[in-house]
Amino acid sequence: MPLSRNAKVLSTKQPRVSKANPTAENVNPEKEESCQTKRSLSSPQGGPKKRSAFGDLTNAHKNHVVSGKKEAVKVVLQKNHTAQGVARNNEINLQKSMKKTPPTEVPAESKEDPTPEKPVPEQVPAVEDIDKEQLGDPYANAEYAKEIFEYMREREEKFILxxxxxxxxxxxxxxxxxxxxxxxxxxxxxxxxxxxxxxxxxxxxxxxxxxxxxxxxxxxxxxxxxxxxxxxxxxxxxxxxxxxxxxxxxxxxxxxxxxxxxxxxxLKFDINIPIPYRFLRRFAKCARASMETLTLARFLCEMTLQEYDYAQESPSKLAASCLLLALTMKNLGGWTPTLEYYSGYRAQDLHPLVKRLNFLLTYQPRDKLKAVRTKYSHRVFFEVAKAMPMDMLKLEEILKSC
Missing domain, CATH: 1.10.472.10 (Cyclin-like)
Structure with a gap:
């Protein structure tokens, strides 16, 4: 049934053009990932360039002034300018007078009765806004990214297998x-x-x-x-x-x-099913993961497609666990407050699934089915399939410290 890897596929399609990713992503991984959509190293890379006309169109009305109101506008501007100048002069004079006036001594009574200090509130770990860098990008949908993934998390419950x-x-x-x-x-x-x-x-x-x-x-x-x-x-x-x-x-x-x-x-034409791959790219952006680390997590996630035992896992939880294992294998730290905020999972929630994924990577149950391993052994995918799994005891110690 499977095709031979050297078999050519006849296609009547139109020539492919490069695809632009609709979801919000890191700049560097997004550029590098475009070359991974094809096996050929000579494939087109990148998406269509942004048009500067978007900014020009939104500011076009500022360049037009109605001819009948030019003089009135000038008068108002002059009045505002005069009022601002008077206020500025008053402020300067007030500062000069305060410098000349000698400071008065504080009464002794007030020194003996200082105001009680307020308790310093405990500092909460900062959560990074991962979408603010792409708010001006019309292709990134950064304004709605958080709501989109919250909606996908809600739909997960409808598609539990x-x-x-x-x-x-x-x-x-x-x-x-x-x-x-x-x-x-x-x-x-x-x-x-x-x-x-x-x-x-x-x-x-x-x-x-x-x-x-x-x-x-x-x-x-x-x-x-x-x-x-x-x-x-x-x-x-x-x-x-x-x-x-x-x-x-x-x-x-x-x-x-x-x-x-x-x-x-x-399926009643309801085929917008949440998949772990979309969550994985989102979470990798939260972790500021490099393209190599993201590709390793993608390899782990794609390995689970063949295994029926993972079909019943929540897509978002599976994606978060694959990323946590990839971060651990690369020794890049644990689950940050930003990851916990955007994923909705604590590190402790992911530990059992992370151990199962490492076990899957260590003991391959299907040696004859090598499509995924062969695919990710290519240098386009950083040869991540050749990465060594972690020792189970060492992984257990690292997860406990997270």
Whole structure:
């Protein structure tokens, strides 16, 4: 079922253009991440340039003065200027007179009865405003970033996955892992956004919650889920013929379209499902993490896509745990007050999941499925897949000190 890594994909799409990230991000990671959307080192980088006309348009009215009111405006300005000059002269004279007047001695009684000092309030750890640097960027949505992620946190509760494998008689966890491994290769071959991959896996899981499927239709479900996610996330999604080709013509066009209708109607067209990848980029910005540290956290997060045990975890909690483990592996400190404020999680809340992630990195349960490891072993991704996991006892000591 998975494509060979050297296989070429015929595509009838238009040539891709670089994508601009809609969410608020650090400047440096955002520039570096644009080169990671494609495997090729010669891919286009960066997004469209900002137009200075946005500032000109908003200030245009200040350059126009109504001809009939020019003289009146000048008179008012002269009056205001005169009044300000008088006030300024009075202030200067008052200061001169105060300098000439000798200071009066304070009575002895007042010296003996000083006013009691007020208790100094305990200092609260400062929380950094991570969006203020991008308030002038029309592409960053910095004014609404906090509200957007609060809304996504609320939607998480609606999309909590139950243990749907109990009712799937013909599909197992291993089959799901093989499907996700294939979907990772499809994301690479089509050069799709990482958000598209995460959303497609979510669509597969939520569809299987409602529908009992046979194993011969599992690849069709995964393929159609990528098609739907591409329409939701991509500027130029692949066409139907591309998806028929990657399935080796195992399905007909009518079957693919019918499955698309089935998935959308089953999910009631509510496919704006929160994914951990979006939270991860937000939290990495709170930590001022470098692109290499963020990529390591992304590798940890993508490793969990194949594991059914992590499908039921909250996306925001999973993202926060991946970042905390990456920070610990890089020896970059623990969970800061800013991270706690924006994520909503204390460090103690993440410790159990962090230990599980390190265990997953240490003992790979699926040695034959190497799509994620091969992908993040590339130098474009800083070869983070080659990073050594932490010793469990040492990790335990570090987490206790946080």
């Amino acid at each position: 139950p243990n749907y494998m109990e009712k799937q008689s013909d599909i197992s966890r291993d089959m799901r892992a093989i499907l996700v491994d294939w979907m990772v290769e499809v994301q690479e071959n089509f050069e799709l956004n990482h958000e598209t991959l995460y959303l497609a896996v979510k669509l597969v899981d939520h569809y299987l919650v409602e529908v009992v499927s046979m194993r011969d239709k599992l690849q069709l479900i995964g393929c159609t889920a990528i098609l739907i996610a591409s329409k939701f996330e991509e500027r130029y999604p692949p066409c139907v013929d591309d998806f028929l080709y990657i399935c080796d013509d195992a399905y007909k066009r009518e079957e693919l379209i019918a499955m698309e209708i089935s998935i959308l109607t089953t």
